[in-house]
Amino acid sequence: MRMKFNRIKYKNISKKVVEIINNEEKFVLFSHKKPDGDAMGSVLTMYCLFKKMNKNVEVAWDDEVPYQFTFLPYSNILKKNIPSIDSNTVLISLDNSSKDLINLLYPGLKREDYKLIINIDHHYKNTEFGDINLVTPDASSVTQILYNVFKENDIEIDIRMAECLYTGLVTDSGRFQYINTTAQSHLMAAELISLGVDPIKIFRKVFENKPAEILNLYNSMISRAKISKKGSFIYSYVLQDDLKNLNLPYSASMNFINMIRAIKNVKFASVFKQEKDGTYRVSLRSSSNVNVSKIAYVFGGGGHPMAAGYHCKSKNLVECVTQLEDELY
Numbered sequence: 001m002r003m004k005f006n007r008i009k010y011k012n013i014s015k016k017v018v019e020i021i022n023n024e025e026k027f028v029l030f031s032h033k034k035p036d037g038d039a040m041g042s043v044l045t046m047y048c049l050f051k052k053m054n055k056n057v058e059v060a061w062d063d064e065v066p067y068q069f070t071f072l073p074y075s076n077i078l079k080k081n082i083p084s085i086d087s088n089t090v091l092i093s094l095d096n097s098s099k100d101l102i103n104l105l106y107p108g109l110k111r112e113d114y115k116l117i118i119n120i121d122h123h124y125k126n127t128e129f130g131d132i133n134l135v136t137p138d139a140s141s142v143t144q145i146l147y148n149v150f151k152e153n154d155i156e157i158d159i160r161m162a163e164c165l166y167t168g169l170v171t172d173s174g175r176f177q178y179i180n181t182t183a184q185s186h187l188m189a190a191e192l193i194s195l196g197v198d199p200i201k202i203f204r205k206v207f208e209n210k211p212a213e214i215l216n217l218y219n220s221m222i223s224r225a226k227i228s229k230k231g232s233f234i235y236s237y238v239l240q241d242d243l244k245n246l247n248l249p250y251s252a253s254m255n256f257i258n259m260i261r262a263i264k265n266v267k268f269a270s271v272f273k274q275e276k277d278g279t280y281r282v283s284l285r286s287s288s289n290v291n292v293s294k295i296a297y298v299f300g301g302g303g304h305p306m307a308a309g310y311h312c313k314s315k316n317l318v319e320c321v322t323q324l325e326d327e328l329y
């Protein structure tokens with residue numbers, strides 16, 4: 001169920017967003033839990049812009065900053081912080097398909113507690129929870145939506161913003177491999193590079209900056225990998241104890257799934273990541289034309305056709321695996 005794209009409506013919303021950015025003074029930004037490159041990139045792009053405009057800006061944050069993204073400008077300001085909000089505050093949600101996170105961060109939030117919610121996202125099942133919804137399911141990343149808004153409204157993109165924008169683009173497009181990769185995404189990359197982004201530097205920081213202990217983690221995860229469904233499904237898992245014993249952050253397990261996804265004849269890959277409470281976060285990747293976000297939605301999660309995820313509330317790994325296998329075919 002793809003949302004119909006209406007260019008005139010979109011242009012008006014894009015303009016409206018820029019009006020609010022120019023006219024309002026107080027902003028709180030937030031993205032999703034377990035932040036990825038697009039969450040980091042989109043939050044920090046907007047943070048750079050607001051700082052440059054001398055606005056009052058804060059980020060609502062309750063997570064670790066993955067080591068892959070600590071090179072981004074202002075990433076050092078991302079510390080546990082739930083900013084106080086008032087009737088002048090504009091909340092900007094980036095890369096969230098629903099209002100769940102706002103409700104979690106601000107329990108009992110009432111309409112008079114803030115001025116506006118701007119919802120900028122590219123999940124095709126976005127619930128349009130904002131007062132203003134800039135939702136473009138065809139965009140490869142939220143940073144691509146921001147880039148378009150800046151271009152359409154003559155907002156200057158400086159090198160710091162360009163690095164954040166590029167990081168969101170290269171990670172959410174699976175390094176320009178997923179089906180959301182279009183001529184548009186390559187044109188955006190080209191322009192950001194011409195603005196001074198060093199794609200090799202970003203690639204190294206994001207993908208080739210792994211702590212040596214990750215070899216032990218991969219060793220365990222590879223030895224646990226199982227292939228089922230006649231070779232079409234591959235999965236592995238990571239436990240809290242693995243991370244604790246190797247002194248690795250949660251984000252160390254982030255890109256492992258792409259390694260197993262690359263096996264011949266595999267159509268789906270999955271990694272079950274144990275949470276601190278013993279339940280599992282399940283990442284799904286497609287290596288075929290099968291839309292994994294549909295599977296994630298069955299279990300209350302979400303995502304994109306080739307990359308999606310959900311939360312398995314059981315603490316029993318076998319149960320989580322069986323539940324997913326039963327849903328696959």
Ligand SMILES: [Mn+2]
Binds near residue numbers: 039095141142
């Ligand atoms: Mn995204």
